[in-house]
């Protein structure tokens with residue numbers, strides 16, 4: 001038993017947030033929530049999670065779905081490979097969630113962190129986990145110099161997480177660490193006065209809460225420009241499926257880019273900007289008409305206006321639809 005266990009667990013059990021995936025932590029529910037929470041905030045995830053679980057309540061429902069249906073329920077959450085991997089993994093499970101560490105880790109889209117979260121929360125296995133929140137708490141609690149998003153620093157924390165994980169309440173322990181990082185030991189101005197670990201915290205004792213973890217290196221966004229076309233005929237709009245080689249939104253339906261179809265661009269409709277991952281994307285959308293006699297590539301589809309949002313799942317397209325209709 002480490003000296004952090006009792007105060008942190010007591011605190012967590014008293015103040016934990018009532019989140020939908022905590023109410024009935026089956027492996028399936030924990031897994032879906034953890035995948036959604038990668039790169040996305042709790043507040044954003046909650047409505048998506050509830051809608052997703054209503055449509056795909058279990059492994060079989062997800063395995064039997066179409067990719068388009070899953071993507072539609074993911075629309076706006078970004079990082080769409082997460083949704084594809086969920087479906088792919090559900091198909092591999094044949095209705096039963098694996099319980100073995102290596103089998104969970106082998107699921108598409110599941111890394112060491114997610115395997116630790118599923119095992120500890122849903123199966124009560126004493127598996128550790130380290131994410132950005134845990135890295136920040138450890139950095140301050142133990143006075144460790146590192147950047148909370150630096151993969152090498154995160155890697156160096158795993159043995160510590162492993163040594164610390166609670167053997168009989170690993171799910172509560174891991175969630176308590178993450179909860180502390182999310183609500184008390186926050187990136188800016190941590191609430192040390194409300195922290196159950198303050199009396200043991202190196203950063204607090206030395207007044208280094210604002211120095212640790214070390215500041216992240218700023219990463220300049222990569223500028224990118226797309227020239228997109230709005231081609232409409234008889235109430236239907238031409239869509240184009242971006243291919244595997246795309247840097248962004250690959251394998252997703254979008255509006256065709258200039259040069260992908262044989263069309264004549266005309267009036268400019270909108271020029272929104274949009275950030276995707278670390279890209280600063282600028283889109284110029286023009287109305288266009290297909291050239292006479294031109295043939296369309298395979299990866300295109302005419303879709304009626306009311307059904308456009310079934311296909312255009314990225315929030316970029318929703319921005320464009322609002323600007324152009």
Ligand code: SF4
Nearest residue numbers: 185192195198201204
């Ligand atoms: Fe974080 Fe402050 Fe608690 Fe230390 S005392 S772990 S800096 S909130």
